[in-house]
Amino acid sequence: MARNxxxxxxxxxxxxxxxPTVKQNAAKIRVKRLELDExxxxxxxxxxxxxxxxxxKMCKTGDIVLIQALPQKxxxxxxxxxxxxxxxxxxxxxxxxxxxxxxxRYREDIDREAExxxxxxxxxxxxxxPSRGWQDGKKDFTSKPTYTKFHVFDKxxxxxx
Amino acid sequence: xxxxxxxxxxxSRGIKHTVNIKWVRPEYVPAYKPEKSGDLEGMPPIxxxxxxxxxxxxxxIKEHLFSCLFIFxxxxxxxxxxxxxxxxxKFPRNSKMKQLVQERIDxxxxxxxxxxxxxxxxxxxxxxxxxxxxxxxxxxxxxxSRKESLRKLTEMHCEDIRKKKLDDYRNLLESQQGxxxxxxxxxxxxxxSEQIDLQMPVTVTEQDIKKVEQMLAEWTIKDQMKQQAQKRxxxxxxxxx
Numbered sequence: 001m002a003r004n005x006x007x008x009x010x011x012x013x014x015x016x017x018x019x020p021t022v023k024q025n026a027a028k029i030r031v032k033r034l035e036l037d038e039x040x041x042x043x044x045x046x047x048x049x050x051x052x053x054x055x056x057k058m059c060k061t062g063d064i065v066l067i068q069a070l071p072q073k074x075x076x077x078x079x080x081x082x083x084x085x086x087x088x089x090x091x092x093x094x095x096x097x098x099x100x101x102x103x104x105r106y107r108e109d110i111d112r113e114a115e116x117x118x119x120x121x122x123x124x125x126x127x128x129x130p131s132r133g134w135q136d137g138k139k140d141f142t143s144k145p146t147y148t149k150f151h152v153f154d155k156x157x158x159x160x161x
Numbered sequence: 162x163x164x165x166x167x168x169x170x171x172x173s174r175g176i177k178h179t180v181n182i183k184w185v186r187p188e189y190v191p192a193y194k195p196e197k198s199g200d201l202e203g204m205p206p207i208x209x210x211x212x213x214x215x216x217x218x219x220x221x222i223k224e225h226l227f228s229c230l231f232i233f234x235x236x237x238x239x240x241x242x243x244x245x246x247x248x249x250x251k252f253p254r255n256s257k258m259k260q261l262v263q264e265r266i267d268x269x270x271x272x273x274x275x276x277x278x279x280x281x282x283x284x285x286x287x288x289x290x291x292x293x294x295x296x297x298x299x300x301x302x303x304x305x306s307r308k309e310s311l312r313k314l315t316e317m318h319c320e321d322i323r324k325k326k327l328d329d330y331r332n333l334l335e336s337q338q339g340x341x342x343x344x345x346x347x348x349x350x351x352x353x354s355e356q357i358d359l360q361m362p363v364t365v366t367e368q369d370i371k372k373v374e375q376m377l378a379e380w381t382i383k384d385q386m387k388q389q390a391q392k393r394x395x396x397x398x399x400x401x402x
Binding site: 020062088089090091092102103124126129130131132134135139140141142145146147148149150151152158159161 | 184185186187188197201231232275277278279280281282283284285286287288289292293294295296297298299300302303305309310313314
């Protein structure tokens with residue numbers, strides 16, 4: 001009974017992180033789980049990976065998303081769909097005050113400090129900055145997994161290290 | 162019996178690859194080189210005006226120093242890395258310097274990794290400004306081997322074959338769609354006219370016929386585009402030859 005309930009809960013909604021994948025029409029989501037070692041009576045981390053249907057390309061690498069099991073498998077791999085992006089990666093909002101945060105400081109404070117020291121034109125400005133993804137595939141190679149270069153191909157793959 | 166089985170095993174070992182794959186080992190590139198560290202440009206020449214205490218106390222430097230130490234440290238490390246890379250090219254056997262560059266490259270990568278987590282917009286802006294490439298670490302670090310590389314190449318070859326066969330089959334089926342739709346359209350119109358003539362209950366509606374007509378129109382457009390693409394491919398192939 002308990003097992004059935006657990007499996008049903010598993011299928012309802014899951015919270016996971018988007019990880020880089022080669023698949024173009026699906027998002028790969030890592031769901032962190034704990035597994036009980038019966039000999040040691042300790043829980044150990046065990047990750048589960050799900051390929052999710054995401055036609056609007058809502059989630060990007062690193063985002064924390066909610067996924068739900070599809071009533072029917074879409075393909076052999078794709079079993080879930082992305083419902084909602086809960087937390088954007090690298091764009092943190094303080095849940096108490098609702099302000100944007102960079103590391104341990106409010107972005108407002110950082111801007112204010114820069115203004116006090118004398119803001120230059122070349123300084124980074126949050127209001128003028130384009131949204132995430134404008135360097136994807138140009139200088140930021142994190143959307144696909146990198147691998148050790150194993151052959152000399154005609155076309156050089158930037159994801160081969 | 163046993164001997165025969167043993168013979169078979171021995172013989173199966175001697176089977177040569179039927180797939181013509183030639184593996185080329187990638188050339189070793191030292192980790193301090195710009196193509197590995199991700200530096201897209203070298204150290205720019207330093208103007209004389211940018212030296213000395215006067216420059217160190219300018220507004221620009223002050224602002225950068227205090228506004229964000231994180232960015233400042235990445236920029237500072239980048240300058241050091243580029244300077245050391247230039248020197249390493251002149252003295253490649255200097256092991257102490259090699260160690261220094263490697264340490265700085267690793268530290269910068271770590272800082273960039275954290276910056277990416279804290280503030281993605283700033284991370285991208287910094288990559289653009291400093292002209293650095295950022296690549297995440299691969300999932301596993303292991304020594305490159307011939308066997309593994311050949312396995313990967315064979316897998317890729319098999320995947321290509323599978324894809325080609327599937328594409329061919331899809332093309333074959335799609336080419337048969339047009340004549341079938343024409344036939345279906347004729348049949349449906351004939352059935353409808355006959356049912357009306359004989360005053361029987363009409364089972365084929367006009368909507369059904371319109372649907373088939375629409376499908377046929379879509380198919381003809383697709384088919385024309387495919388044929389044009391094939392023609393272009395042929396012309397390119399002739400030009401190349």
